[in-house]
Amino acid sequence: MATASPTTLPSGKTWLGHPRGLFLLFFVEMWERFSFYGMRALLIFYLTQHFLFSDRDAAHSYGAYMSLIYISPLMGGYLADRYLGQRKAVLFGGIVIAAGHIILGLEADGSADAMGLGLFWSGLATVIVGTGFLKASVSAMVGQLYPRDDMRRDPAYTIFYMGINVGATIGPLICGYLGQRWGWHWGFGAASVGMIAGVIGFLLCKPLLQGKGEPPDPARLAERVGGVISREWLVYLSSLLAILLCWLLIQQHAVVGWMLAGASVLMVLYILWEAFGRMERIGRDRMLAALFLLFINPLFWGLYEQTGSSLSLFTARYTDRNILGFDVPASMFQSVNAAYILIFGPIFAALWIALAKRGREPSTPAKFGLALILVGAGFLILVAGTGAPGTLTPILFIFLLYLCHTLGELCLSPVGLSAMSKLAPSRMIGLIMGIWFLAMALGEYVAGMIAGATGGADGAASRDAVLSVYGDIGWWSIGIGIFVIAVAPFVKRLMHAGELSGEEGAEAEAQRDSFAIADRVEDKPA
Structure with missing residues (x-):
């Protein structure tokens, strides 16, 4: 008797022909994007109207923040792949992001002095670190719900990214309106509520993930380093220390620029070295096209x-x-x-x-x-x-x-x-x-x-x-x-x-x- 191919037969309970875990990840990502784009919609106005930054200084701070947002998933993804697994990374990242938005919401009702500005940078730095963990892992978990040859895999990503854009659409509408009409703390607070909703849903619906995204080596993750602290908690605490680094970098726009320029030059040189030193003609041509x-x-x-x-x-x-x-x-x-x-x-x-x-x-x-x-x-x-x-x-x-x-x-x-x-x-x-x-x-x-x-x-x-x-x-x-x-x-x-x-x-x-x-x-x- 022939068996059904995994490319045509859904495994376990499904919604619309897809694993139910897909819609949990859709839900988490929708609320994460709601919080991110809702806060981003207010950021430039908060800097210019609350802290009275000049347009130039506000734009530079905005650029430094957004640059760090894009860099952070590289380290977060590495730690998830090597130690935590994607599920723990998404949960940890969501909690940290929510904490960052709460800090922003609390500060928004306070003063615009140096102490208030320092707390504001802390909120942004916390969001950066949390985003590094969540964004690097939640997309990967979508793919883990399907066999590699499953024909539902690519349509699943389309469904998932619709969640991204739903969140990105409603976030600025709600947070932007509340922030600019009712007060800054209302807008930032709404962003935190969105992320908290995503975290709670992720916690309560964990069984829908079918055991996907777990740590690659649970025993090693539980080991105590130096007999003092487990490797898992060492990753968490080390990552929280990264908030301090981000706090410093956001305020040093020029330093972020030099870091990006240096990293970019190194990457270009590496691609050229690979293309001309280790590849045949077709591979070299393709790398040059990629560089273009x-x-x-x-x-x-x-x-x-x-x-x-x-x-x-x-x-x-x-x-x-x-x-x-x-x-x-x-x-x-x-x-x-x-x-x-x-x-x-x-x-x-x-x-x-x-x-x-x-x-x-x-x-x-x-x-x-x-x-x-x-x-x-x-x-x-x-x-x-x-x-x-x-x-x-x-x-x-x-x-x-x-x-x-x-x-x-x-x-x-x-x-x-x-x-x-x-x-x-x-x-x-x-x-x-x-x-x-x-x-x-x-x-x-x-x-x-x-x-x-x-x-x-x-x-x-x-x-x-x-x-x-x-x-x-x-x-x-x-x-x-x-x-x-x-x-x-x-x-x-x-x-x-x-x-x-x-x-x-x-x-x-x-x-x-x-x-x-x-x-x-x-x-x-x-």
Whole structure:
């Protein structure tokens, strides 16, 4: 009697044909993103309005914070893989994140003196460390619920990333409204409630995980180091000490920049050494193609991530935010991007497959060029829609800017992850994915520098100064995007995609890109 294949037969109790643990992880990630994006929507306003930072200083602090957010999952993922296992890492990370938001909520009702600012940095540093543990592990646990050859595996990630974008949509709406209408502590407090809800749900529904994500060596994890403390608690306490390091780094914007620059140079040199010293021609060509795409990554995110800094301030000061008689708080508009992803993600997924079937799908580097053109066009549309001095910009142009930026993200974000996995040799996949997120962290730092440049000589932004910067970066982005499209055929040859060519191969590549299309890249750590 033949047995059913694991690719077609669900194991255990399921919901909608998927393990119930998937929806637990959906729930946890939705609330984590709710708390993260809800807090981020308030961050630039809190710095400029509560602590009275100049626009430039606030943008630099914002950039340093976001850079560290992207770097932290590298260490958190390593500790989860080697010691804790993903389940303990998600639980620990969620608790630490919730504690960070509680600290922010408590401080928000206090003074804006040096002591209050120090406590604020402590809250952000705590969120950074917690995010490193949770974000590095929760995505991995989704894959652990399925056999490697299970055909439900890729659709499961699409369901999971819908949770990401649901949380990213409602977080700024709720936390932004409460923070800017009722008081800062209400907004930050709502963010903490979201993460606490995720932690409680994760604790109560642990059996749904079917024993996945447990420590690789429980006996070793329980061993006492020096006869004093278990290795598990040593990991926890050491990680909490990392909060102090993050607390220092957030306040040293230049130090974070030098760290990122140094790490980036080392990674580029290492890739070149691997390509020319240890690989044959095809492998070398692919690594050079990967390096080309990696260079584009921080350029795109440096422009795109104006969302949480200079664009938020521009929306607050220079746009007509009255919608149906309601003066919408500027922080709430940070939900627009995630809402667009929920709408257009499935459309792009179907588009790539349809174009591939007809042999007309753009190559990966051409998609990167298109992404740069779209993000640049978004800024130029905003500049064109801004009227004479003293008039408010219609909010329509903010929606159009975010539309262009979201379409650009869908051309680059999931496609870039897919490209890295295809170009890297099997022994370097983890490293290359880590470098991809390092490049994103560098992009966040660049975003802070660009936002800081809108502040002018005295650090305070005027409308003309902001529009001048937006016009410049818009045209530069379009110009670089056109160049990337022009050289795309050459880069495509370096990728040796011909080995996967033909209708079947092209469609397979389009499907791999589309499976992750609902992903926001910052939410998929290596």
